[in-house]
Amino acid sequence: MMQRPPTxxxxxxxxxxxxxxxxxxxRNATDINxxxxxxxxxxxxxxxxxxxxxxxxxxxxQTHIIGVVVPSxxxxxxxxxxxxxxxCAIEQNYHLMICQSNENEVLENKSIRKLLSCNxxxxxxxxxxxxxxxxxxxxxxxxxxxxxMFDRIIPGADCTKVIVNEYExxxxxxxxLIKKGxxxxxxxxxxxxxxxxxxRKKGYLDALAKHKIPVREELIAHCKSFEEDAIGAIRKVxxxxxxxxxxxxxxxxxxxxxxxxxxRKGLRIPEDIKIVGFNNDKVSNVxxxxxTTVMQPGYEVGKLALGVLIDEIESKSTxxxxxxxxxxxxxxxxxx
Amino acid sequence: MMQRPPTxxxxxxxxxxxxxxxxxxxRNATDINxxxxxxxxxxxxxxxxxxxxxxxxxxxxQTHIIGVVVPSxxxxxxxxxxxxxxxCAIEQNYHLMICQSNENEVLENKSIRKLLSCNxxxxxxxxxxxxxxxxxxxxxxxxxxxxxMFDRIIPGADCTKVIVNEYExxxxxxxxLIKKGxxxxxxxxxxxxxxxxxxRKKGYLDALAKHKIPVREELIAHCKSFEEDAIGAIRKVxxxxxxxxxxxxxxxxxxxxxxxxxxRKGLRIPEDIKIVGFNNDKVSNVxxxxxTTVMQPGYEVGKLALGVLIDEIESKSTxxxxxxxxxxxxxxxxxx
DNA sequence: AACCTTTCCGGTAACGTTGCCGGAAGGTAA
DNA sequence: TTACCTTCCGGCAACGTTACCGGAAAGGTT
Numbered sequence: 001m002m003q004r005p006p007t008x009x010x011x012x013x014x015x016x017x018x019x020x021x022x023x024x025x026x027r028n029a030t031d032i033n034x035x036x037x038x039x040x041x042x043x044x045x046x047x048x049x050x051x052x053x054x055x056x057x058x059x060x061x062q063t064h065i066i067g068v069v070v071p072s073x074x075x076x077x078x079x080x081x082x083x084x085x086x087x088c089a090i091e092q093n094y095h096l097m098i099c100q101s102n103e104n105e106v107l108e109n110k111s112i113r114k115l116l117s118c119n120x121x122x123x124x125x126x127x128x129x130x131x132x133x134x135x136x137x138x139x140x141x142x143x144x145x146x147x148x149m150f151d152r153i154i155p156g157a158d159c160t161k162v163i164v165n166e167y168e169x170x171x172x173x174x175x176x177l178i179k180k181g182x183x184x185x186x187x188x189x190x191x192x193x194x195x196x197x198x199x200r201k202k203g204y205l206d207a208l209a210k211h212k213i214p215v216r217e218e219l220i221a222h223c224k225s226f227e228e229d230a231i232g233a234i235r236k237v238x239x240x241x242x243x244x245x246x247x248x249x250x251x252x253x254x255x256x257x258x259x260x261x262x263x264r265k266g267l268r269i270p271e272d273i274k275i276v277g278f279n280n281d282k283v284s285n286v287x288x289x290x291x292t293t294v295m296q297p298g299y300e301v302g303k304l305a306l307g308v309l310i311d312e313i314e315s316k317s318t319x320x321x322x323x324x325x326x327x328x329x330x331x332x333x334x335x336x
Numbered sequence: 337m338m339q340r341p342p343t344x345x346x347x348x349x350x351x352x353x354x355x356x357x358x359x360x361x362x363r364n365a366t367d368i369n370x371x372x373x374x375x376x377x378x379x380x381x382x383x384x385x386x387x388x389x390x391x392x393x394x395x396x397x398q399t400h401i402i403g404v405v406v407p408s409x410x411x412x413x414x415x416x417x418x419x420x421x422x423x424c425a426i427e428q429n430y431h432l433m434i435c436q437s438n439e440n441e442v443l444e445n446k447s448i449r450k451l452l453s454c455n456x457x458x459x460x461x462x463x464x465x466x467x468x469x470x471x472x473x474x475x476x477x478x479x480x481x482x483x484x485m486f487d488r489i490i491p492g493a494d495c496t497k498v499i500v501n502e503y504e505x506x507x508x509x510x511x512x513l514i515k516k517g518x519x520x521x522x523x524x525x526x527x528x529x530x531x532x533x534x535x536r537k538k539g540y541l542d543a544l545a546k547h548k549i550p551v552r553e554e555l556i557a558h559c560k561s562f563e564e565d566a567i568g569a570i571r572k573v574x575x576x577x578x579x580x581x582x583x584x585x586x587x588x589x590x591x592x593x594x595x596x597x598x599x600r601k602g603l604r605i606p607e608d609i610k611i612v613g614f615n616n617d618k619v620s621n622v623x624x625x626x627x628t629t630v631m632q633p634g635y636e637v638g639k640l641a642l643g644v645l646i647d648e649i650e651s652k653s654t655x656x657x658x659x660x661x662x663x664x665x666x667x668x669x670x671x672x
Numbered sequence: 673a674a675c676c677t678t679t680c681c682g683g684t685a686a687c688g689t690t691g692c693c694g695g696a697a698g699g700t701a702a
Numbered sequence: 703t704t705a706c707c708t709t710c711c712g713g714c715a716a717c718g719t720t721a722c723c724g725g726a727a728a729g730g731t732t
Contacts, residue, residue: 005479007718018682023720033680050453054393055718058687063390065433073422074635079415086409086436090447095454097401097431100422111426117386118431143341253622260624283619286589288596299410343688354712359690369710391688395717677730686721692714699708 006047014043026051057119066309067115068098069108069125071152076281077298078126081151084302085124092310094121105130112136116143122309126152129194134158146312150305152195160312162305162323166196166278169294169327170203170248171210173276176292176329177246178211180336182274186219186237186244188254190226197222197250200278204248219244223254230254234261245273246335252277252284252293255334259287274335290332297325342383350379362387393455402645403451404434405444405461407488412617413634414462417487420638421460428646430457441466448472456481458645462488465530470494482648486641488531496648498641498659502532502614505630505663506539506584507546509612512628512665513582514547516672518610522555522573522580524590526562533558533586536614540584555580559590566590570597581609582671588613588620588629591670595623610671625669633661 008026012019017036024032025040043049057063068085070078082098089096097115101108108128113136115123123140125147134157137147141159150162177185187204190197201220208215218240221233230249234257237244249255255277259269267273269289277284280295304323311317344362348355353372360368361376379385393399404421406414418434425432433451437444444464449472451459459476461483470493473483477495486498513521523540526533537556544551554576557569566585570593573580585591591613595605603609605625613620616631640659647653 009718019719020683020721021681024681027720031680036680052718053454054390054399055687056720057390058394058689058718059720061687072419073409074412074415074419076410079410082434083408083410083436086434087438090435090443090450095433095450098418098422098434099426100419102423107426114426114431118389253618256619257622263624281619282589283592283617283623286593287619287623288599345688355689356691356713357711359688360711363690367710372710388688391717392690393717394688394719395690397717673732675730675732677728679726679728681724681726683724684722687719688717690716692716694711694713696711697709700706702703702705 006049007052010047011040011043011049015039062121063119064093065095065097065118065120066122066124067120068096069101069111071101071103071126071128073098073100076279077296080298081302084299085306088303088306094310101128103128103130109136112140116140116145120145122313123147124150124305124309126150127154146309148305148309150301158320160308160321162301162308164296164301164325164327166199166327167203170200171207172329173294174204174207174248176331177248177274177276177335178207180274182246183213184219184242184244185246185248188230188233188237188247188249189220189222190250191224192222200250223250226251230257231261234258238265247273247275249275249277252279252281252291255291256283256287270334270336276335280330289334292332292335293330295328295330301325342385343388347376347379347383347385351375398457399455400429401431401433401454401456402458402460403456404432405437405447407437407439407462407464409434409436412615413632416634417638420635421642424639424642430646437464439464439466445472448476452476452479452481458649459483460486460641460645462486463490482645484641484645486637494656496644496657498637498644500632500637500661500663502535502663503539506536507543508665509630510540510543510584512667513584513610513612513671514543516610518582519549520555520578520580522583524566524569524573524583524585525556525558526586527560528558536586559586562587566593567597570594574601583609583611585611585613588615588617588627591627592619592623606670606672612671616666628668628671629666631664631666637661
């Protein structure tokens with residue numbers, strides 16, 4: 001019967017009143033006769049009227065769409081953050097347009113520009129590893145689109161930021177090992193020159209310093225990437241004499257890789273050597289021994305980041321804030 | 337200087353021509369003097385003109401936005417699928433609005449309705465475990481919004497579907513074990529009454545039947561959820577006499593859980609008992625022994641699903657198709 | 673009775689874009 | 703010259719909605 005979805009005009013015609021009146025009845029309660037209002041609402045329900053979002057956006061000059069750019073959607077951490085954002089968005093009646101940069105700055109810029117041409121109300125971004133410049137961010141701000149950076153931020157950028165205090169997470173993890181009596185704590189770090197790697201390493205170093213444990217270079221090694229090539233680094237620190245009695249890893253995957261290597265050496269975990277990971281991947285609770293690890297609140301980061309962005313959008317405030325979430329140390333068998 | 341982004345009107349005024357001419361210059365090459373066209377394009381670049389997506393959508397009655405609903409964003413498999421979609425979307429100049437149902441049918445319906453009120457051009461959905469009815473799907477189709485289901489489909493629904501042949505994946509996995517000489521192959525299944533669980537179990541059963549190996553009920557057990565409570569099921573099948581010489585698991589996580597249990601029994605993997613998982617999680621290559629597993633092409637599923645949806649949108653075709661992608665068996669140490 | 677206030681509604685313009693139609697200017701052919 | 707065609711452009715309406723303004727009707731005050 002009805003081909004197109006009904007519009008405000010259809011309602012007006014059916015009730016023999018003007019479109020202005022229908023529009024008013026549909027949103028505010030002032031300047032409208034309660035009876036007329038009821039009649040409009042009743043008919044709207046009957047005809048399954050839905051306001052046309054596009055038309056509203058055009059006249060109101062706001063779309064309730066928020067653009068999100070992350071390095072990769074299919075990573076444990078970012079997918080959790082996206083999950084938090086998505087849940088937050090539907091609560092607050094916003095929509096998300098999600099792009100991924102694949103760690104490529106060119107693609108990142110392209111995505112941001114595409115999002116901007118969609119008239120997004122705000123931009124939420126975690127930058128790629130390559131990204132050094134905040135030019136596109138400024139482009140967005142010139143168009144009065146508020147920007148919030150989360151997790152992977154550009155330190156100098158002039159915008160609100162939501163981060164996780166990984167430094168403190170690393171510090172807590174290493175202090176935990178110290179309390180357990182470990183004296184020769186090794187560290188397997190991530191790729192050099194990355195803020196994640198450096199923050200965590202600094203936590204490691206400061207924990208040692210705080211407890212007056214000397215740093216020994218032979219107990220520190222770096223992986224070249226975040227995945228699967230940890231074995232060389234592990235071999236290096238395990239060859240140190242005397243051998244380490246604990247290892248703090250950049251992530252759970254490399255820690256799990258190490259478990260078997262350590263066992264082959266005839267050492268027991270945690271009796272002879274304790275290990276701690278980072279991330280709280282699902283498997284960390286399933287491997288043997290279950291892995292002590294630092295949990296980053298990805299979901300909460302996403303939720304908070306979107307929350308503060310929406311606040312900025314709606315209050316039109318322009319002051320820059322810095323939010324820092326804390327990690328949680330999840331202690332399991334590998335360090336007991 | 338310039339407060340609002342420039343519009344087509346600003347261009348027209350600056351060049352002292354009409355908006356229609358500018359509009360024509362910007363999109364088609366007919367009915368326009370090449371010189372005028374060049375002048376418009378030049379000025380557009382200078383003023384950094386960007387067409388207003390919202391206004392275009394209103395008059396063209398298509399938004400180039402595609403709605404996506406998945407059970408959860410932060411799952412290995414779906415995040416891969418979303419990654420594939422996202423890459424495909426930006427190539428084809430579409431945008432994605434992503435929602436998650438959290439395995440809740442009510443929330444799922446709410447999300448779909450919200451997406452529909454955004455005038456999406458198409459809907460891509462993988463339904464929640466609860467979902468039995470396809471009413472909302474029909475609602476979308478009544479509004480002429482094409483729907484494509486992927487992975488978790490409603491078998492009876494009248495729409496194009498993209499799935500992975502898990503049955504065949506399970507069959508291949510179990511045949512692989514049979515070829516390795518295993519005679520007493522156990523199966524740890526997923527929650528009952530779920531199509532994923534049943535498809536994989538059927539593959540297991542058919543592989544046995546094909547090779548004339550009798551099914552023994554004591555070698556089959558089910559987990560109650562997909563995560564972390566596999567231990568009871570494992571205990572059951574390991575208590576069978578004679579004990580199994582191989583186990584085919586519903587997923588990698590439960591397989592990894594089993595590794596330690598089996599070792600404690602004094603059994604060696606793969607010499608005494610071979611194991612195979614499902615999913616190809618990243619850790620499956622990092623645990624010891626590395627896990628043989630069935631890889632599902634999540635990224636490709638996402639890419640393909642979005643591709644066929646866009647085809648349907650642009651061709652306005654209404655014929656229903658069924659696409660089936662194949663799994664790959666990744667053989668590693670745990671079954672050698 | 674004249675004036676003011678309140679309540680409620682309709683008309684109109686606008687948001688930025690596209691599509692259609694009509695028409696001016698110039699060229700070509702009889 | 704007239705008739706016709708082509709090339710190019712401008713005007714107008716429309717997409718569905720909201721915002722603003724003006725005004726009719728009803729009631730209240732002096």
